[in-house]
Amino acid sequence: MSVAHNPLSVSLPISSLLPPEDDVTSLLPGPNSVSAHLAERLVAAPAVPGALIVLGLLRRDDTWPTATSSLAAATSVVARSLRGDDWLGRSGPNEFAVLLSGTVQDAEVAATRLAATITELDIAGLGACAGVVALEEGTTAAETMRRATLSLHTARSQGAGHVIRYRGTR
Template identity: 45%
Template structure:
């Protein structure tokens, strides 16, 4: 139920077009991009790489200047046909063209780049999940998040790739 009788301003998806700190597309745009890209993965594979930042200190939220520094470094690292978004408070998402094993190599490079960026006490871990026409965007993101959570629990520098379920 709306509070005002008439909306003050027209609702616009442009308000969610970019993260306020990093100026990267937000999670909602990521899910849209995964859905669009998954349709053609039988012809041209693609992979979601989630990079999660880890701090060695108090665990307080990272200052915006440091997030911006990491986002700028990631932006310089993206190939022309790949895509970068902000996925969470301390998470970045890369939608990479290619198979998961190739994305694993890229993820190791990105995780190493975070450690070498010069932010004291900052490391990163990564989770990887391949796209497929059968898996909705939320499921692909869940798989990558599951791997990222496992990698974070082991520690900085870890990269874990989703390899499916075992029955």
């Protein structure tokens, strides 16, 4: 069986395969990469203290999904606010995962600053809050992410600007 040539085929320029210029969020590592990088960091946790911040966007309106321009602005401000050895990924459609070296108290300060900075973008109805958890030896990436996400959900219930650090055993 032979395959016939398709005379109507169209060659697309490479630029049509790239995300739009204002969609920088799509360039961030996704949830699978976040999990893999978190697992690597947990192995080094005894020697290099660290923390995970899950920063979540909040909106006062009910429209879904968040506008690309709002996500791009939030992504840019978060990326510019981090240090060179911090790691940024996307853990959900409206959530960023930030792995920081240092104490969990340092991460709380950074999370508070990040949430405030997103609010200061002055995008109508857009705010942020965060869940923070220390990286602990012997804890899996999935459990660490669960703890940070649980803290984020608690912070979201309290409103924009809130940062909750995981302290429990739930």
